[in-house]
Amino acid sequence: MTSQESADSNQEVLLERYEVQQELGKKAGRRTVLARDLQTQELVVVKILSFGNEFEWNDLKLFEREAETLKALSHPAIPRYLDYFELDSPNSRGFALVQSYIPAQSLEAQLKAGRNFSEEEVKELAKAILEILKYLHGRQPPVIHRDIKPSNILLTNRSGNSVGEVYLVDFGSVQTIARRSSTMTVVGSYGYMPPEQFNGRATPASDLYSLGATLIYLVTGQHPADLPQTDLRIEFEQIANISFSFKSWLRRMTEPIASQRLASAEGALQALEQPGNATQTQTRATNSTVGKPVGSKVVLNKNVNFIEIIIPPIGEWTTLTKFYLWASLLMLPGPFSLFFIIIRGSDSDDSIVIFPKIVLIILLLFLVCLLANNILHILPAFFGEMRLRITRQQISRIFSLFGIERHSPLPSPTQNITQLERTKDMANRPYLIIWAGSRKYEIFTNDANSFPVTLLELDWLTHEISDWLGLPITRE
Template sequence: MDSLIHGRYKLLEQLRDKPDRQTWLAFDKEIEQKVVIKELRFDASFEWNTLKQFEREAKIPKNLDHPQIPKLIDFLELDDGKFNGFILIQTYIDAPSLTESIQAGRMFNASDIQQIAKSVLDIFSYLHSLHPSVIHRDIKPSNILLSDRSGNHVGQVYLVDFGSVQTPIAKGTDTFTIVGSYGYMAPEQFIGRAVPASDLYGLGATLIYLATGQHPADLMTESYNSDWRKHLSLSPHLADWVKKLTEPDLSRRFRSAEEAIEHLKKPSANLQQNTSETVSRLSAHNILLPGSTFPFLRIIGTAFLVVSSLSVIVFILYSLAIPQWNLLGCLLGGGLIIGDLIYRSLSSSFRNYHSLAWQRRGAALVKLKKYDEAIDRYDRAIKLQPNNSLIWRKRGFALQELKRYEEALVCFDRAIELDPDVSWVWGQRGFALLNLERYEEALVCFDRTIELDPDYSWAWGKRGYVLQGLKRYEEALDCFDRAIELTPNGSWV
């Protein structure tokens, strides 16, 4: 380790060794500070997707300026005997991750959890307010560093590992890539979508880990709600606040880091929000998720409705001096009608609730590349909600990953029948037709995709492939040029 890398960096010790990359602690002779060197190897394990992630990790921090985010020093391609690949050099932060802290036996009380949450939210506020905004997408304990405690202060918090970052500019290539860590990634990320509130979910799951010492996925119930409250004692306000961070339904989650901070500061604040406003915001992001329900609250509400309705009926009939038997008949008839309405309402709610649980199981299995099992879970969800376009889309995607393109087309056709204005499903239908070499039909699909989302670089690239198949090479070049214009670093183009 005596020789200098690039005439400047002296290796001190190896920090991590993975099949496709190494991480070293080094000393920068020029600035006389310790640095971190990450190497992406050019060997048998090399994958282009990994290079895209590595390039992102180099590009994004280069434009960031925040004291709690490591700074990029250099990004090089080397082949000097010691290194054969790309290397990324960042400032070194002498602090363990939250994962390492827990494993070392460090405990976190409610005050610690609030301080860590506030500090991370401040970082989010900076990232999400940039133009374009930066969404980390992989918030978890191992990506948050924490220095030693100082008096009553929990320590300095840092956010690292920007390889999974999404910005609106980069979104074209990442739209259908599932990025994140199971247990910490928000449900919308399972369909390849991420918004600033997705980072809030990862923070909430991280706080649950700090409070319980258990992986959030181990605390999930059959309905995919987190069952973590019984494992610890937090103030009702803090527990409700963390719950709102980790709401599976995006429309019920905090909308921004600023909103989360505001409610964290105000224990008496009402955590309910204007759902219709949030749903409108989700539509702008093309996030389509079925709403979560709270069956027990609905039961209480409908019971109140029954009592109130019967009371009104009794009062009216008594006022009209209706004979006793007629009064009893009216009450029974009214009760049956109200009961039937309540039954229908509750049945629908429970169907939606359990369908969503099966969908999330399917999405988790897709993340694990267990596509046959995922299809089984989606089938169960479809039995409960046969007219849910989103489930048909997810099922089609799983079939497509198994190269069962004809079956996938059936799903995509059903999804389009239910919701014809979603660019994603038109693009996936075109991709299936492309693989079946049905180029003319595929071209129609990609034209519709681009009509719905003109800045969708993936669709422009696939349209170029279709035109190549039709031997219309000049037009194909125009498509590839447009895809490169939208995503300059998209090596796949």
């Protein structure tokens, strides 16, 4: 097959059929042009891979894979495969892929032109891309795009209440799961690539990360690579003026550890439409099955601004309080004995003191502190209170006794909350962990704790927290 110049014009004609109208993009060894099909008179997009000094055989492999993939796809929001041929002329040698032309601007171009997006518009766009990913990831074998970013998403102008029609283009980095056993290529765009993709691995969850990073660009107006990071996690919450539940969803989309990320487009779509609902191993109780147990003394207060759980003292001897009681009884003789030894050593010149007085005094103070500590562990079970409070600003867990309050752990920003984990201790007793960064805020059923709840109370409280935060419950 050949390419030639049209005899009566300066316009380039490829394969004596595709008349180049304008150049759409160019980078090392590649060129994308808008052309007119002289047979159908329709506009088409032609991607050209040229043989030259910058040519690499891996480029040809990706180019052929793109053509092969597009040929097998049929979706209204994905360009249609039209033709694939070899170029062999004095001016151009290589391969060309022809696909349907979509008359729409890229998301990146619209952002640079000053277009802003409301939260509802961003959600609408997210749902549209997730529907496309459901189709791609549902193929056999699954198709992974690997390069979702603003420049590869086309969007028509908004009309009425609609964000516009959404298209996903540029399948030049595409990979199918069936090819994962072969040598993998690190492709993608910095700032939108998940950590595993830097190691040549990609799964459907990798596309979800890229989509999440793209949406973060929309809600912050900043490139993801320009935003601060903590442990590879993009810190966008302080800048984004969006709802708490949408922030939580974006955090789950962009978890740096793939196993902690939303795993499927279908699950991500469900979580976006119904915050907190179950996806795969993540579950959430329903109102029909979970409610406050009859006779429970736990107090729950909540509104749109906060949720507060107050767990009263158990009011009885638990395993923990019994331990501290017996330890205290065994320790009682010690301080009294040391006290009389010190007094005797002071009043009698004939007394024999084995240890210097200062050592005995330090030992006495140490034993008194231990005894006081034991008592302080007993008293909360009868007179204390634990309060877990989450506001839109921070999460805190406070222990109070006789009006004295103690934070354990220290408060954390609510935006750091990433996971609700239902797990079990070594004795197989369930408890809840609210993860806020590396800090854990726990509610126990273990009676070795001063403020345990029953299993039914734990189910109820877990559901209420999940519902308020819009986070799923991850079970061990």
